[in-house]
Amino acid sequence: MLDEKDRLTDTLITQKYIATGYNTAALESANNQIMDAFSGILRDEQQIQHEIFTEMNSRGWYQPKAANPNDITQNINKWNQELQRIQHTAAIRPGAMPQQGYQAGMTQYGFQTGVSMPQMGGEAQQQTMYRPPQNPMI
């Protein structure tokens, strides 16, 4: 017979399975009405899953390990470098006209240890780093 932890774990896994099914179903829908139905239920399945997780977490049965702050810093630095590499590649793309076209503002996250991440619309340093050409075929 299952104990309390087994039952919660089984319910959690069932929720993940069902949510995945709704996500795929929504992605593969052609009709807006069906897509909205799948998406709406998906959100509710996610909330049920989170409710079960919270219950397990409060009982000490599912406690995800916190990420090492140094690893977070290192990863953010790496992602910023990758972003710069992608922007550089885009800027030298043959036919690209960076001075024309609509302005696509991309946020560069400056990260310092001990400083919280910039809030949306707050301290984020907004820079226009790449402007796609009006006509990519040129």
Added chain:
Amino acid sequence: MQLTEMELFHLGEQLRAEALAITKSTTCARETTDPKLQQMYLRIAERHRGHYEILMRNAQNFAQQRQF
């Protein structure tokens, strides 16, 4: 637009999964000795029942459209 084969397939798959989830949650509610968890399982079973009805309603809407 008519219901596609893929949508019909997913409706069937999700209905099967919801039916199983209702049965499982109801069984868990019966077996647990924790009143708080019992209430939670019953609430979850009810929500899955609601999902089942939404899926059925959508399937029936398309079946009715086809008749006209």
